[in-house]
Amino acid sequence: MNDPLSARQRWMAILARSSATHIRSFLMQRGTFPSHTILRGPENGLVMVRGRAGGGGAAFNLGEMTVTRCTVRTDTGFVGHAYIAGRDGECAELAALVDALMQDPDRHEEFEAGMIAPLEVLQTRRKAERAAKAAATRVQFFAMQTMRT
């Protein structure tokens, strides 16, 4: 997590999974809404999701999914990007804005502690709940497992 690329990937992933309402309420708590210029978007598009059967299977096209992307620049000159699943343009814009603010050394700590960390906790908990629910109904396909090894 120490190198800048994976650190940025982490917060961009957390923002991409958050709802516009969450991000907006965090930004609103900080008083003035950070002013910014939109460089591109928000615009909708499709990406091809590729999958792989098992660990060693050939890659195949699973299907297309809708994504929305947006790029903004803050008044301090930081450029933030966001790619989110779905068609919520407002969410993409807010996520891009927070990505830009996270790159600002003066505001990084404030946003990390105030927004990214709580959202990460929330998302981890939600993921664990879903995993627990799914695990209860899991079926083990022994034959296939044996084949693969």
Place this chain on the structure above:
Amino acid sequence: MSLSPGFADPVADAQSCFRAVLDAMARPGRVQEVGGVSGPAPLCNAAAAVLLTLADPEAPLWLDAAAACARAWIEFHTGAPILPMADAMFAMALSLPVLAELPNGTDEMPETSATVILQVSSLATGRRFVLAGPGLREPALLTIDGMPADFSSIWGRNHALFPRGIDLILCAGNRLAALPRSVTIRDA
């Protein structure tokens, strides 16, 4: 280096700019107005608008040394790959490149030649050229500032290749004009 926005209204602005380029190509030398974008230094607004309209990930672009200052902006907004001169479909230049080094198509596929987007100082003042050819019932006058002194003979060699050859889009400020390969030029 800070990025600036592209077209204010990406769909409508790109369509009206495309229409302006079509009209300019159909009526060589007639000056068209384009807008919708504020060009990043050193590009003028018209050159930036033409790039946003024509360049895309499937249309490789070559930039001359001066235009390369805006490389980040061009790559971000158009997604066009920046390639060497010989592989480019479009060229963005601030001074006239050597036309013979750009792909000028083949007799079977003349449409594979490159289109040069050339930023000039002005389309209102400067040297005057007389244009003649398809799209012009009578010879037309075009005023260009910022062309090399021997431009008429350079263009003569390009025109002689017809149906092969380079098409030129001239941009200055918010205005553009085009010189398709079919047009002949002489000094006025």
